[in-house]
Amino acid sequence: MPYVECCVCEKPIEGQALEMGGRPYCPDCYARVNRNRRSLWWASLLGIGLLVALVALLSFLFGQIRPHLEGPALTLTGVVLALLPALFWLAFFYLQDVREPEPKWLVLGVFLLGALLARAVGLPLIEEVFGAPAWFSAGPVYHLLGAIFVTGFINQFLIYAGVRYTVYNSAEFDERVDGILYGTAAALGYATMGNLEYVVRSGGLDLSVGIIRIAVSALAMASFGGLLGYFLGRCKFEDEPAWWMSTGLALAALLNGLFVFFWEEVTTTRVGLVGGGFNPWYGLLQGAVVAGLTFALLYYLIYRLSRRAPQAGGL
């Protein structure tokens, strides 16, 4: 009988080795890699649902009450609102992740790294080097392609790099679903920094409209980061072809670009010289649908993979 070592724990495998993506696994490691992480899905589901509900309620209340905030008070309120989506997701994840919990400092670290990459590289590259989105107005084709090749690829590559060159190589990244978890955390950090930048640069924001913009960008980025993480997770534990991860990056960038393009299309209700009509509620709907569908697809993919594994922990 051939001597086979598990590719994760390096222990000799007694009996028949379990194979996944061309690699031998012992039953324990096989089950761990294929395990589903219920806390991730609950955090995402509750995060999306409650965030949309809260943002809709707050936006409606702000629209009715029209609180008179100025200067530092307005900026501080904007900053708190910008942090809200990430706080929601992190809090739900923390509360749900009790069985074999992922190190919280690592999740938080990846989140902060995503934010730093956005501020140090992403935003300056998109806005200052590429001068986007100023030239997107040259025509719809330029808008669409620019949103994909500039905004989408830069955002998604940095989120990929934030996971791939840090936690991906650590022993804590020991489940396929960890890719989705850390991808989502990095993307939320990235989106949060973009939202903070938006608030601080504006010296505050129109609360009823701004809170929707913040929620939509966080929801969208979290879902694209999750998708990218799915590809990373499979890349780590299976011998996928060399183009596998590139396909994941291209897909996430494409969706990110389409989202940026359609965000403006669906929220602009009328274009005029004196001022275009703007309905952010359509944008909130778009964000909720995209995030909901993406996480549902990821759940299905992970569920299918874990069902295939006989020793998997299941749901």
Next chain:
Amino acid sequence: MSEPSQMQEKPTVSAAQVRSRARRRDRWVSWFVLGLFLLALVVGAVLKTLAESRSVEYRGDGFRLNYPAGWVRRTSLQPPYLFQVEDLGAAPTRTTVTVQRRPLPQHDPLGVVWRDLSIERKSDGQHWAGYRELSLESNAQLDGRTVLHTTFAYVEMEPDPFQLSLPVVMHGEDYLFVGRAGVYILTLTAAEENYDRDRGLFLALARSFREE
């Protein structure tokens, strides 16, 4: 040398082999991803160049010029304004180019019109808050034409009608030159952070100006 009975069986598939293969594959994956990202950036740079060089021709009011595609032209203007285009996508506030035509004074036409323009702006604190002239070049050349070139700065108090925003420092420049029908004033105004980028577009627009 070990006894044959004590020798461990040679692994058929060792973890080290699998890891080494995975590391090699991961390197290839990283290069593929990096290559794709760089390719996307190159495509993005080409798109930017193409978008910024696209222009639309305007003919009317006795002149023609080319302005950047995607900028929106205002149609209801009051004299002396003949033409106005805006880049509505510029943040934190729109970039604007205007063309005015004023009657031709008998003596020192460019100097007289420029002084009038300067006085108008300084006295209009609502639209030109904190207006300051930064430079003046009276015999500049623009595409073989002698022009008066000025640069200035002011503060836009309401940069975004849809959002509560801080006032924005604006930069701008004028080209004044004498035409058959009067003195033309081509003016660019842009937020400080967009000014360097947009003055290239403005220069192209000014160079395309032809009186008909």
